[in-house]
Amino acid sequence: MQEDQQTLLSLDDLSLWYGAHQALRNINLKIARNRITALIGPSGCGKSTLLRCLNRMNDLTDGCRVEGDIRLEHKSILSADVNLVGLRRRVGMVFQRPNPFPKSIYENVVYGLRLQGVRDRRVLDEAMERALRAAALWTEVRGMLRKNALTLSQGQQQRLVIARAIAVEPEVLLLDEPTSALDPISTLVIEELMTTLKQHFTLILVTHNMQQAARVSDFTAFMHQGQLVEFGVTDDLFTSPRQKRTEDYITGRFG
Ligand SMILES: Nc1ncnc2c1ncn2[C@@H]1O[C@H](COP(=O)(O)OP(=O)(O)OP(=O)(O)O)[C@@H](O)[C@H]1O
Numbered sequence: 001m002q003e004d005q006q007t008l009l010s011l012d013d014l015s016l017w018y019g020a021h022q023a024l025r026n027i028n029l030k031i032a033r034n035r036i037t038a039l040i041g042p043s044g045c046g047k048s049t050l051l052r053c054l055n056r057m058n059d060l061t062d063g064c065r066v067e068g069d070i071r072l073e074h075k076s077i078l079s080a081d082v083n084l085v086g087l088r089r090r091v092g093m094v095f096q097r098p099n100p101f102p103k104s105i106y107e108n109v110v111y112g113l114r115l116q117g118v119r120d121r122r123v124l125d126e127a128m129e130r131a132l133r134a135a136a137l138w139t140e141v142r143g144m145l146r147k148n149a150l151t152l153s154q155g156q157q158q159r160l161v162i163a164r165a166i167a168v169e170p171e172v173l174l175l176d177e178p179t180s181a182l183d184p185i186s187t188l189v190i191e192e193l194m195t196t197l198k199q200h201f202t203l204i205l206v207t208h209n210m211q212q213a214a215r216v217s218d219f220t221a222f223m224h225q226g227q228l229v230e231f232g233v234t235d236d237l238f239t240s241p242r243q244k245r246t247e248d249y250i251t252g253r254f255g
Pocket residue numbers: 018021023041042043044045046047048049050061208
């Protein structure tokens with residue numbers, strides 16, 4: 001990868017503590033623009049913690065302290081003067097369980113735009129359709145936009161949540177085990193969706209599912225006990241890992 005042209009996010013010597021417990025240890029990582037980077041590793045290795053650093057969700061956790069830096073397009077996102085609302089608009093997030101609001105499908109998608117003060121109905125309608133199309137949900141819901149989002153299937157709800165996240169046109173989409181609550185068919189739909197979304201967004205995917213990481217990601221970071229053990233092109237990491245710990249993990253010897 002030609003570092004600077006393609007790097008969107010840089011993590012420089014990032015460490016994080018929850019009280020006295022150190023959950024991340026001197027992580028150095030470059031996240032490539034318009035690519036899918038998977039974070040894998042055994043439970044408790046720090047994947048979600050790392051993901052939550054990227055939109056400063058950990059700020060909400062008492063006793064959490066961060067050292068090092070994270071730069072988004074060369075600008076630190078950890079400094080005290082960063083506007084967190086603006087940062088979270090640029091770095092959207094999708095969680096494990098679909099969490100649509102108990103509102104209509106339409107209102108879910110335009111939620112972020114309304115928060116930004118967009119009132120023009122035509123602008124909202126266009127953004128809503130664009131986001132639902134991009135989330136591969138438009139054809140399924142176009143005739144029922146006023147229906148409560150909670151009536152959709154789990155897989156549809158997760159695509160709706162993705163539509164809600166991309167409607168505000170973020171640069172980065174953080175996906176924290178986005179398919180772990182879904183059936184295999186819905187999982188495949190979301191995996192296909194991820195590969196189309198990377199044309200417009202930079203995706204960072206936490207997954208327990210190594211086959212999923214291997215199928216969809218361009219780059220993979222293997223973490224263990226708060227350390228970044230190995231990072232590389234996904235095919236290389238899975239076919240010829242350089243570190244013994246990576247090999248042990250991907251061959252199922254631990255975790
Ligand atoms: N809010 C918190 N307060 C204290 N400790 C925490 C908190 N969140 C996570 N931890 C601890 O930090 C470490 C990393 O947790 P994290 O959830 O990031 O791991 P993970 O790799 O995402 O795990 P999993 O795959 O099980 O979701 C663990 O030891 C966990 O117990």
